[in-house]
Amino acid sequence: MSSKVILGPILFAVLYSSYACAQDPDSIKSATLREFTVARQRETRLNLQPIAGGFIWSGKKNEVVSLQNLDASISEKVPRQIFSKIPGVFVYDMDGSGNQTNISTRGLDPHRGWEYNIRVNGIICNSDVYGYPASHFSLPFEAVSRIELVRGSGALQYGAQFGGMLNYVMKVPDTTKTISWESVNSVGSFGLMSTYHAVGGAKGKFIYQAWYSRRVSEGYRKNSESDYDGQGAMLQWKPGNRFDIRLELLRSNYLYHNPGPLTDAMFAADPRQSTRERNYFNPEIWIPSVIASWYITENTLLKCTLSGVRGERRSVLYDRVANIPDTINVHTLQYNRRQVDTDVFNSNTAEIRLLHAYRTGVKTHHLSVAVQGFYNDLNRQQQGRGTSGSDADFSIDRQSGWGRDLHLLTRNISLSVENRFVLGNFSVTPGLRYEYGSSDLSGNTAYYNPDELPNRISRSFPLFGLNGEWQPARSHTLYGGISQAYRPVLFRDIIPATIYELSDKNLKDSRGYNLDLGWRGSAGSLKWDCTLFRLQYNNRLGSVARYESALDTFVLYRTNIGDSRTLGAEIFTEYQFYTGRRTSLSVFTSTALFNARYLGDSLRFSAGENRSIAGNRVESVPDLITRNGLTIRYRAVCCSVLYSYTGATFADPFNTEIPSSTAAVGKVSSYGLVDLNATWRVRNVTVRLGISNLFNRQYFTKRPQLYPGPGVWPSDGRSFTLSAGIVL
Numbered sequence: 128m129s130s131k132v133i134l135g136p137i138l139f140a141v142l143y144s145s146y147a148c149a150q151d152p153d154s155i156k157s158a159t160l161r162e163f164t165v166a167r168q169r170e171t172r173l174n175l176q177p178i179a180g181g182f183i184w185s186g187k188k189n190e191v192v193s194l195q196n197l198d199a200s201i202s203e204k205v206p207r208q209i210f211s212k213i214p215g216v217f218v219y220d221m222d223g224s225g226n227q228t229n230i231s232t233r234g235l236d237p238h239r240g241w242e243y244n245i246r247v248n249g250i251i252c253n254s255d256v257y258g259y260p261a262s263h264f265s266l267p268f269e270a271v272s273r274i275e276l277v278r279g280s281g282a283l284q285y286g287a288q289f290g291g292m293l294n295y296v297m298k299v300p301d302t303t304k305t306i307s308w309e310s311v312n313s314v315g316s317f318g319l320m321s322t323y324h325a326v327g328g329a330k331g332k333f334i335y336q337a338w339y340s341r342r343v344s345e346g347y348r349k350n351s352e353s354d355y356d357g358q359g360a361m362l363q364w365k366p367g368n369r370f371d372i373r374l375e376l377l378r379s380n381y382l383y384h385n386p387g388p389l390t391d392a393m394f395a396a397d398p399r400q401s402t403r404e405r406n407y408f409n410p411e412i413w414i415p416s417v418i419a420s421w422y423i424t425e426n427t428l429l430k431c432t433l434s435g436v437r438g439e440r441r442s443v444l445y446d447r448v449a450n451i452p453d454t455i456n457v458h459t460l461q462y463n464r465r466q467v468d469t470d471v472f473n474s475n476t477a478e479i480r481l482l483h484a485y486r487t488g489v490k491t492h493h494l495s496v497a498v499q500g501f502y503n504d505l506n507r508q509q510q511g512r513g514t515s516g517s518d519a520d521f522s523i524d525r526q527s528g529w530g531r532d533l534h535l536l537t538r539n540i541s542l543s544v545e546n547r548f549v550l551g552n553f554s555v556t557p558g559l560r561y562e563y564g565s566s567d568l569s570g571n572t573a574y575y576n577p578d579e580l581p582n583r584i585s586r587s588f589p590l591f592g593l594n595g596e597w598q599p600a601r602s603h604t605l606y607g608g609i610s611q612a613y614r615p616v617l618f619r620d621i622i623p624a625t626i627y628e629l630s631d632k633n634l635k636d637s638r639g640y641n642l643d644l645g646w647r648g649s650a651g652s653l654k655w656d657c658t659l660f661r662l663q664y665n666n667r668l669g670s671v672a673r674y675e676s677a678l679d680t681f682v683l684y685r686t687n688i689g690d691s692r693t694l695g696a697e698i699f700t701e702y703q704f705y706t707g708r709r710t711s712l713s714v715f716t717s718t719a720l721f722n723a724r725y726l727g728d729s730l731r732f733s734a735g736e737n738r739s740i741a742g743n744r745v746e747s748v749p750d751l752i753t754r755n756g757l758t759i760r761y762r763a764v765c766c767s768v769l770y771s772y773t774g775a776t777f778a779d780p781f782n783t784e785i786p787s788s789t790a791a792v793g794k795v796s797s798y799g800l801v802d803l804n805a806t807w808r809v810r811n812v813t814v815r816l817g818i819s820n821l822f823n824r825q826y827f828t829k830r831p832q833l834y835p836g837p838g839v840w841p842s843d844g845r846s847f848t849l850s851a852g853i854v855l
Contacts, residue, residue: 169196172212172701174647175275177596180249181430181482183495183547185554186594186606187281188643188658192274198758198767198804200817200848201268202313202321202342206230207771208802208819209268211754213276214697215719217747217773220828220842221835222383222408223346223353227265232278233662234693234723234748235290238833239263242290242614244282247377248297250416250434254472256286257537257566257615258505263410263440265379267340267357269311269323269852272298279641279662280610283543283560283592284495289612289639289664297359300327300336313850318345334363347843348386350401355381369422380411382519388449388838391786391793398825398841402449405465407519408835412438412472426484436474441521442834443467443513448789449838467511467523474503490549501564503537507618510573530573535618539564539586552599558592558610568621584616586636607644613637619833620668620685631686639663655700662693667729669780689729691745695721711760716753723748725780740780747829749774749797765806772799778830791830791837798826811854820845
């Protein structure tokens, strides 16, 4: 992308603001106004209302991050900054900053956020909830107004994931204008250039919006370039106050040059080096949706939603561990052929939701009922024989075909019911969710007898929940609840990777519950939100050894290996005070403590025998995550410093400390990072300057077992970002 394309709008923003401030004073009327001081800072962390968007949030652990008021690196989407005031967010840096957000809470797996029910404007964007629940859709955060996070105990209304619901709410157009325009442009370290443009407005009974985003980066490591583009369009018709229909189409696409994993020795020598020059990753996702909202009466809202996820996740790679180099084959005098894998997503969702308010005496209660249906067809094509080239070529040798060409067809319907009863300053919300459906597998694998593949996984079970909330005073709320949860068996659990692996044909979905008790409130300039929780995770999937007489050898048998539980505390406090008429200072801490352990008879296979892992720490769960910030505001200028610390973790359930030669297992060291951000807001212009990882700490966050490959994946060192935005 030409630098003129991005720098042009930046210069325009600066010139416009200068012009607005420098008009001839004799040409306009003037008046002397009495000086006043705004006595509150811009809120960056909020909570959902008890009833909002057709959902009941009363008594449930939830947080809202306002991106428009946040001092953070928005263009790079640095998660530790974006979610700095949400305690316990574990960040997994996997494929470069700015591409996708990989986070988790309460000791769950952060891989592409697949423990969450992930939504955009309330529309599900998980690629396939029952086959591959990762979200490959990537939004530019310049387009996002706020992020809503609801922890697991509120899951019955939207889906029963252990992690909860993560909803990205996009900016809305200025409906007082026929046309409005926003432009945000950024430059930064490692060749970062990004641009975002949006137009929108209202005309008669129609509201519209369209946006475009492009982001390119050379990446922190060698061979880690990325090229992202995304678009969105929305049209809403509001013929009256009681009915509206909204059509929206979103698209994201990026190409990431995958630099490959490192060993621990390589990381110590040079964390910016690359072990792969020919690996690429490319997800392209479309999300169409239609939402109709109708207030049948003043007290009854009916909302109908149709949505889908379409697209592909493609990768081409030389798939070997970190200590095996990708070199020229001495026999062919060419590189070895690469492996091509493709997932084709065709996910469909329909939901009808009813929210009804009714009274008994002077109290108003709320009933929420929803029916949700899925029809998903995931086509997994893997182990294709790719080219021996070095470019992003995803073609395969058609004569050889795919090593696996499989379909997972899922039909599922669920019913959820919740009722909020209000009794004085206390409310209680019992709930039920019933799941019914099945996933059917069909297709071929080159190395495995299709008759031995598990071909159907059925589900039919109820899930229950109970939440409560007590307000002893207007600014104090005690909340808590328990909610059952489940995680469906995934495609990777069903399909053996080699002939020496088997999958249990009677795999069970993981079941468990979230239990939490919290207290949030404020007293003067002090705010807090503190929670104790327990997450029980039963029927975790894993591998045990089993002798197969037909093969006369032991194989790894993929089955439900046991249970785990995570206990913890999530603590947020913030204090603001004023040091002058135009100056304020605030400090906060966002801290989480974890104790995550395997329970009972949990087993894993190692060194030729089944070994108990009971009492061991769960992988990638630190004992402590803490983020602490200081913010100073003077007039239109705001400066923030953030310190983030994440404790040490293990990569495997055996809690192996000494790294293996491939770096696939071993301890992940703790790390502490410092970020600086400054923001200048005046009228309709915003300028941001950020320094991430101020002291250039070399670190990594996880040793993955799956994509992008086992080993060490270094996170970004020190980087600078400058962005300018204007709204007209």
